[in-house]
Amino acid sequence: MGNPLVNANRVYLSAGSVSFNFANVTLYARDPQAAGRGKDIDYNGVYCLNAHNGKLLWYFPTAGDAMPTPAYAYRSLYISTGDGNIYAISARTGHKRWMTHVGGIANMSSPAAWHHRVFVSMSVIPDLYALDARTGRVLWKASIPGAANTGMGDVSPAVRHGIVVMDAVADPRLIDGHPTLTTIVRAYNARTGKVLWTHNMGRGPKVPAFKGGVPMIIHGMVYVGSPITSDYEAINARTGRVMWTWHVPNAGPAGAGRGAPTYYQGVLYISTGPDVYALNPKTGQVLGHRHIGGRFGIVSPTIVGGTIYLGNSWDWINALPVKSVNPHFQLRS
Template identity: 50%
Template sequence: MHPLHSWKRFWKPKLQPRPRRGRAALLGGAGLAALTLTAVHAAPAPSGSAGQAATVAAMAERLYPSGAPAVVISSGLPGHYADLAAAQALAMRVGGPVLLAAGVDTLGTATQAALTALTVPRVSNHVQPVQPPAGKPTVYLVGGPAAIGQGVAQALRNQGYTVIRVGGNSRRATLEAVAARVAPPWPQAARRPGFPAAWDGYVGNPEHNAVFAVPASAPAWERNGVTWRLPEADAVPLSAPFPDLTQLGARGAPVKMTQTIGNAVGVTAVNGVIYAESDDGHLYAVDARNGRLLWEAGPTVNALMGNPVVADGLVFVTAGDTGFPFSQVLKFFLSQGKQPLVRGLGYAAVYAYNAHTGRLVWRHDFHGNAMPTPLAWDGTLYVPTGGGNLWAFDARTGQLRWKTYLGGFDSMSSPNLWTNPATGQTEIIVGTSDANHVVAVDARTGKVLWTQATTLPIFNTGMGDNSPAVDPGRGIVIQDSVIGFDPADHTVNLAIYALNAATGRMLWATKLGRGPAVPAYKAGVAMIHGGVVYVGSPVTSTLYALNEQTGQVLWTFHYPNAGPAGAGRGSPAYADGVLWSAAGSTLYALNPANGQLLGSYTPGGRFGIVNPVIVGGTMYLDNSYDWIQAVPLTRIDPHLAVPAGS
């Protein structure tokens, strides 16, 4: 897909709803004949095809006064109403207006003038987030050469337009071509055997290792890997510098981008579909094989910063922001920490959408942010919030079952779960800030089972900012937090802890090393595999491997060219005997036994708290630049021989 196609709307949903998607449908069916009655100008429009094209052109310029990233052109001649209806749908998808060609071999004066007017002006030499790139719109011609001639297409190319014809030699062929772009067929789960059938929580499992082997019978594309990129609504070109780089510098600009434009954490893979949620306020469902957009839902009331959770035919996402109301902070300090602190400046909510259609099923709003990824278990959806509560809803209906105050607010700590094999009791485990605790709650009743506070000097939002990993077999919880801020040199340490999942008793704690107090998210999400804990530290821009039982550091790998913002926030993945990590702007393949670099690939953009999701031979990711992408494992590690099945 061409990068320009991503600029579907021009304004952030948090500031103003984006009505342009709906406005792209200018007319339909027999309504074409009535266009001359529309009062666009004081003077009446001329009659005939040229007059109708002029009226449509005037409306397009009025709806898109600052230009459009794409324009859809359909024939304005009688007998092409089916093409026109298809053009309306395509315009909704690509985020631009419909124009009419006055004849088979001519656009007409008004349509040609509108194309010029719809060029996006260059108003700055810097990247302008949430605005389409400057330049001429991509032009889609709906219909075959009998509707809009080849001479028209060539003339547009000669003028510097990118021209894409969507159509065939019959009306049916044209409708099918448009439908393939607007409403591609839904993937059949039975034909995609390597994908999980559900995604219950953050990174897909308690260990945070989102890896799914495919059987030998899986199709070749699953086994060998695929390549595609899909720009989301606010996508920035992957080769572009960070917006606000001049104002904020290399330390602040990357994290601002992660928190306001793109994807904060990784994607979800279920039944051949990649689900991704973005700070742009939208949820995307994408065909895992070819990157085609299946549907898009939103806008939501605030940024989406988690993994979409998929269970019982529904997709769950939570919306929130990183801000603190000044009044909350003031009350907190005046009370010397006794007044509960609420995180979240804007609106917050949890949404449930139909997994196949994107239709909204239910919603619940909160006081305090809802940034973490929720957790689905046994028909219940668990949502911790910046208001300090853990909420439990009936996943199908949204009815509240219970809520429990945790003793502190949650920032980005996504809940995990563990079932005690001795008692059968399932507990929800989550981190909180102020007080900085790890808390376990009975999944059935909401009763707090244990609370573990560290004696180490927590800094910033601490435990409430990081998502605990759980080893279900050994009953161990892994959590980490920045500690020990030194005001003299503005450095901190990152400490990682192991807790007994049944009691919360601390088993060990290891300090990983001091470094600058990096901006925003300062911790690293841990992953557990084979008795080893793998965790990155943006404080030192280093990946660590530790013995799960003792906390002893086994090896380290330093991320090169991390920059002052630091790298190593997202959890790595273990697949095919290789450790895979997304850090900074690069994908790494490491030897899990010693941390030796096996290969790397830099696709562009930046990865925030992104974890790789691996299905067969493909790594699926999103990034801070608001892109979703698929990368074959062999592109990262050319020496890898992807097995037929494992």
């Protein structure tokens, strides 16, 4: 369920079965025989293909599902898996450089690399880990208090300028008989793990499927959504001060705000709900939008030249002119 990662003339893909997903984990705790552990695991692992002809160059099998997108850095691929392991793999040969077992489950939280550190978040045991990229040694770990459900394991950490940002759904409560959650955003010092600030994005109904919003950092600002409230916020990365909040219209019962925004030529592009939006990153003002249909989950627009590429729940791959979303767009040479 990860995204293709392209580097030079190679494409790296991760694969994993969702047969043993979080719901199956809780079922396994109650009735191991009914959980179906081990189904559809034959293709778990990381694949490397020739970008020009699709030829398989190597395959690195893993016992746990490899749902996150690998991080590429220092000629290595870094991936976390559903059996609680974190791997460094040679990007050229597919050989294992190191493996560290931390426990928990890797859902869709993709690793991030910065200054010879790798940041990985896991669920069930809800922790964020900083590892030495060369040896796999755990340098520090931290958590978000009250992280619930798949929580931190569904959200990829963002790191920039020595700050790591994570968020998770937390503090489950029944209100008027209905399950609710909050979304907590927390920033850490990337070198030490010290908490820099914590922000609560608000409480809302427990939505189905993926419940977190993937953060993105650019120009000293954190941009992050919350499907619980269907809001996106711009937060100062150093202070935690909220600069603006934008509520997604037409969010639907599943909520909106899962995918990280894409920053392109001074504008934020967000695919959420059934629509694609262009926002002013300084004010949150909507500059334009286009209705596509279906639903956009953990999807961030990929923009090349004047074209936006993205997929949706209708299993479509869409190619949209940027100008059809943002009428003010002018392609820079």
